[in-house]
Amino acid sequence: MSAKSSKRQVTTSKQGKSVAESKSVVPRVLLAGAALAGAALWALAPRSRTDRERQNVTNMPDVFYAHRGLHDAGSGLTKQYQGTDGDYIELARRMARKAGYGAGPENDERPIAPENSLAAFAAACEAGYGIELDLQLTADNKVVVVHDPDLLRVAGCPQRIADLTYDELRHIPLFPNPSVYGDAKAEALSQAELEAEKIMPLPQQSQYQHVPLFSDVLKVVAGRVPMIVEYKFEGNEWGARQKLLMESGDALLRAYDGPYVVESFNPLAMRWYRQNHPEVFRGQLAQPSGFTGKSIENGVAWFAGKLGFNWISRPDFMAYDWSGGHSLPLRLVRALGAVPVAWTPRSAEELQRCGRDFDYFIFESFVPQKD
Template identity: 60%
Template sequence: MSSNKFLRNLLVGGALAAGAAAWAIKPRSFTDKQHNYVPAVPDVWYAHRGLHDAGSGLTPQYAVESGEYVARARTMAMKAGYGDPSVTTAIAPENSLAAFAAAAEAGYGIELDLQLSADGQVVVLHDPDLKRVAGDPRRVAELTYDELTGIALFGNDAPGTAVASAPASVAPSGYFQHVPLFSDVLRVVAGRVPLIVEYKFDDNAVFGPREEELMEKGDALLQAYDGPYVIESFNPRAVEWYKEHRPEVCRGQLSWPAEVNGEGGVAEWAAGLLVFDFLSRPDFVAYDWKGGNSPQVRAARAMGATAVSWTVRSSDELAQCDDWFDRHIFEAFVPVR
């Protein structure tokens, strides 16, 4: 093969590969958005798991700014009617009604996570188990909602705690927060601020009857809700579910720059490249803040996708990623815009 023919084949192959990659990560078309009257992701700051005084992000690494954040969470939660100055433990732990009420009082949007309890209730919690947030190793999927109400989130822990201590054998007396029903969260927020609702699954490569059940029940609650929201998931089949069943809802693909030899293997690495977006044609890409400058996020944004960062935890991190994102999910610091 002559060098000219080899070079021509190489260029053609590269162009085909680039075209295939662009097709794979292309977001929903502008025409589709117009046809279905799809709203944009509301332009506000989104409090990660609510505005909380115990939980995710409250580690020594972020101690310089997190004190102000914790104080604001407690002040806003008490303003909303949760706890009082005499409560020395957490008032508004992450993913609690108090944390969501605090965020709404402060005027922040809210990012939260949905999963199913053992009795098929749609509850709000990020982790598959209660080990980190309550010191209890049992899984949410193994507990009924009634059982969840007796487990205190960070019940014996001081404000600013990132990981809960060992649980009490019985529900503590006095004030505490527990895993809430999604319906109660919607009642508390009452349309005051926009929501980013994540459908949460143990295995994002699986989409079976239980995953379908969560989609149907979560969506039924949202259809009855009078307030702004968008949905997202790491599972491209969940985002595709909204494409097929509720095209009028703004939908987003969650992802991050996974390593090919990481825990999720090749599939998770490919998902990080957004190559499964052809299934769902998302309106926005919610991406790890460290990956905003990646070619795939920049390409998706150039083709019309809104870029949403997760999760920014300091002013320094915001300064590093702000140019690459249109919206931010934050915690552990009080953003100033």
């Protein structure tokens, strides 16, 4: 055999071996890809239909849900939406007065139904809207309804909810000094006011609203409309205080005779319901977040926005930023059986834009209309 012939045989043998190896790699790559896709779907998957049926879980009622109640001061009432919020504010004030709140004259420009107040919840009930609200714990472990960790935005006071007792909270008016109702943010208290007594003189009850006890909210709602109850936490800490909020809030709900569902941004809160009360319809809150890789917190937020923690909570519904309804993770979760809930469209245009992506809507700043 010539040297050239021998060389050709070696080359052909190497080519054949290379082709054979490449053919064997393809199935492994496909298998690995399928495994990764399967793992991703497993992580995203909501609670199974079989488990819902076994636990006799009731779906959430099909109504519009008023964000933090039907309110005339607070969340969403910004200049961006001032062209659409006139009817909304008028409705909030009219319904609050119908429910017995706001004892002053009709032209009184002070807020009578600020966000997350008894008056705002009563107004939502009068208008026939469901309610979305937020739960936190006070310093004396009372369950109260308030969104922010402090009172700066809603009362002009920088004190934190966790540092105040309920008796102290009820002496601090919500939106005490806006020049006109419809403000999204309360005016900051002056230095003299901040240096004054920690507990202010208690005005007549009809003159202002304060952070309410959840138990009082339940008495006002009294089963008239459904509620979406959010368990509110700071950061990702999960310890005795967080568990106490879960236990205390749930105890009040279990004694309540009315329709409700629960939700949280923290998947551990919904895992608590998954383990302790699987019969309750539960939801995972999420929103899209960009990835910078500059911090662990950013990575966690990005992963949560991709619904990567659903394996912890196994939610029945996804409460997602209204602008992200077209995202692939949400579409996949919907296809897998989760109910999509939009928060928070603030105009008829925004509602129309997200209407095809969601089944339920938490709204504010405008009066929604059924198609």
